[in-house]
Amino acid sequence: MRQQKQNNNITFFEYEAEQELEDLQEQEKILKKYIAIQLSNLELLNKQILAEKCKKNDFVLKLQFLNDLIQQKDQQIDQICQKIESAKVSKLKQIEMYKEMQIKYNQEYYNLNLNKIQLTESLQHLTSDIQKYSQIEFFKGLCDQQKQNILEFNEELLSLKGRIRVVCRIRPQHETAHKTILVNDDYKVLLFDPHRSLQSPEKNQKKQYTEYTFMKVFEEDSQQVDLFNDLNFFLNSFFQCSNVSIFTYGPTGSGKTFTMFGEIKSLKQKGIIPRCLEQLCQKIEEYEANGIFYEVNVSIVELYNDKIKDLIQNVNIQERKEPSQNKLPQGLEFKQKLQFLLQQIINATKNRIVRKTNCNQHSSRSHLIYTIKLKLFDKIQNKINEGQLHLVDLAGSERIQLSQTTGEGQKETIFINQSLQALSAVLKGIKSNIIHIPYRNSLLTQYLRSSLNNNSKTMVILNISSHPTYYSQTKEALNLLCLKQQQYITRSQHQTPSSIEKSERNKELTQTNQQTNTKNKKQSIIERKLNNIQSTQKTLIF
Numbered sequence: 001m002r003q004q005k006q007n008n009n010i011t012f013f014e015y016e017a018e019q020e021l022e023d024l025q026e027q028e029k030i031l032k033k034y035i036a037i038q039l040s041n042l043e044l045l046n047k048q049i050l051a052e053k054c055k056k057n058d059f060v061l062k063l064q065f066l067n068d069l070i071q072q073k074d075q076q077i078d079q080i081c082q083k084i085e086s087a088k089v090s091k092l093k094q095i096e097m098y099k100e101m102q103i104k105y106n107q108e109y110y111n112l113n114l115n116k117i118q119l120t121e122s123l124q125h126l127t128s129d130i131q132k133y134s135q136i137e138f139f140k141g142l143c144d145q146q147k148q149n150i151l152e153f154n155e156e157l158l159s160l161k162g163r164i165r166v167v168c169r170i171r172p173q174h175e176t177a178h179k180t181i182l183v184n185d186d187y188k189v190l191l192f193d194p195h196r197s198l199q200s201p202e203k204n205q206k207k208q209y210t211e212y213t214f215m216k217v218f219e220e221d222s223q224q225v226d227l228f229n230d231l232n233f234f235l236n237s238f239f240q241c242s243n244v245s246i247f248t249y250g251p252t253g254s255g256k257t258f259t260m261f262g263e264i265k266s267l268k269q270k271g272i273i274p275r276c277l278e279q280l281c282q283k284i285e286e287y288e289a290n291g292i293f294y295e296v297n298v299s300i301v302e303l304y305n306d307k308i309k310d311l312i313q314n315v316n317i318q319e320r321k322e323p324s325q326n327k328l329p330q331g332l333e334f335k336q337k338l339q340f341l342l343q344q345i346i347n348a349t350k351n352r353i354v355r356k357t358n359c360n361q362h363s364s365r366s367h368l369i370y371t372i373k374l375k376l377f378d379k380i381q382n383k384i385n386e387g388q389l390h391l392v393d394l395a396g397s398e399r400i401q402l403s404q405t406t407g408e409g410q411k412e413t414i415f416i417n418q419s420l421q422a423l424s425a426v427l428k429g430i431k432s433n434i435i436h437i438p439y440r441n442s443l444l445t446q447y448l449r450s451s452l453n454n455n456s457k458t459m460v461i462l463n464i465s466s467h468p469t470y471y472s473q474t475k476e477a478l479n480l481l482c483l484k485q486q487q488y489i490t491r492s493q494h495q496t497p498s499s500i501e502k503s504e505r506n507k508e509l510t511q512t513n514q515q516t517n518t519k520n521k522k523q524s525i526i527e528r529k530l531n532n533i534q535s536t537q538k539t540l541i542f
């Protein structure tokens with residue numbers, strides 16, 4: 001049974017299993033169907049996915065293309081932005097510039113307005129100036145006429161004063177006793193012989209003195225400026241391009257160098273040369289103001305024995321060679337010009353030969369010639385006018401016995417005396433209008449030949465001392481400069497106020513004399529003097 005039962009059970013389980021199998025098979029079929037459906041779905045989906053993938057790829061490509069496009073556009077936008085930026089910067093700059101320009105234009109406009117106001121004022125002035133102009137033209141004409149008159153007057157005065165003018169200057173002598181010289185008036189000096197009489201000159205008899213007449217006598221108390229004023233006419237003539245020479249002549253120690261140079265930097269004691277240079281600088285200022293072209297050259301030489309030395313370069317030069325011409329620089333101010341010229345003199349004179357002699361501690365043993373050459377360009381006549389001014393400080397004449405020099409000193413004294421005699425002979429020759437003037441007798445006259453003639457003007461300042469020691473030298477110098485050994489000679493035929501005064505004085509003297517017992521005697525002396533003056537009125541003397 002139990003077996004049966006077990007068989008039944010097995011059959012049941014089998015049945016159930018078959019049942020289950022059938023179910024499972026059924027389910028399998030369903031599932032297969034489902035799977036098939038799902039597979040077909042999957043396939044469909046795959047197809048869809050593939051299609052989608054294709055779409056996606058297309059889309060990606062499109063996207064990439066679009067990205068590229070966007071990038072390109074971005075770049076273009078960047079470039080445009082940069083362009084806009086730079087355009088913006090340049091526009092801003094332009095705006096700045098325009099703003100600045102506007103400020104400038106505003107300023108200019110303001111200035112122009114100011115100018116306009118000023119111009120309006122100037123125009124008003126000009127209108128009134130134009131009214132004055134006709135008057136100025138009139139006065140200018142008058143002024144030119146006056147200038148011409150002054151020039152003519154200067155020339156006339158020069159011819160009255162003499163183309164060779166000799167004046168005398170007496171050096172101050174502080175010891176009052178035993179003076180050998182007495183000044184009679186502005187034109188006469190009396191020379192007393194100390195060996196014949198040493199009493200006061202005023203008490204001397206006429207026969208004991210010699211009277212020398214000059215064109216002008218500068219007494220002991222005369223100042224440097226007095227002497228310079230006297231030669232102003234000559235200087236004016238030089239500024240018109242004439243040749244002018246001015247000499248200081250006289251025994252050693254008589255004041256030649258003092259007269260010519262003086263104390264260069266002292267207002268009162270400066271001599272002829274620094275004063276001439278001051279006038280020259282003033283004249284140059286005038287030329288410059290009037291648009292006149294000029295050239296000024298300066299040379300300084302020393303004649304010692306038979307040698308010529310250029311003192312600016314401090315070298316000896318050949319007889320026929322010109323010394324170096326030192327051009328005055330143009331464009332300097334007045335003070336600088338003067339300073340330049342004065343400093344040149346100070347430097348040059350250090351190179352001059354000076355020696356201690358028996359008569360002078362610092363005796364100049366050479367002739368010093370300071371030459372200024374002036375060239376003026378005449379625009380109207382289109383020509384160049386030239387003139388030269390020689391300012392000559394001669395070496396002192398000396399007696400060999402008195403100076404007690406020997407050797408080289410004696411040789412130089414002989415040379416000095418010879419050259420001074422030669423100069424005197426040349427001046428006399430020019431005065432007497434002789435044809436053959438003896439220039440060749442000395443280096444001095446040869447050197448100055450071009451300026452020592454009838455067309456040039458010469459002034460000689462005879463420096464003398466009233467000390468008895470220098471009597472013989474003084475007498476020699478006075479005699480050497482005299483054209484004739486005459487005692488009473490008038491200075492010119494032109495009657496000056498002072499000559500009228502003199503004749504008045506003479507008249508008074510005559511009247512006084514007439515009241516005394518000696519009336520006839522003194523009157524005859526005065527008459528003789530007056531006759532002498534009249535007879536020699538035309539004679540120009542040294």
Ligand SMILES: Nc1ncnc2c1ncn2[C@@H]1O[C@H](COP(=O)(O)OP(=O)(O)OP(=O)(O)O)[C@@H](O)[C@H]1O
Nearest residue numbers: 171172252253254255256257258360363364395396
């Ligand atoms: N008018 C004057 N006033 C004041 N001092 C003077 C005057 N003249 C000359 N002297 C003085 O006399 C001295 C001699 O003068 P200076 O040297 O000028 O003579 P010099 O004639 O040139 O002599 P040398 O021919 O020997 O060179 C100098 O000390 C000078 O200062």
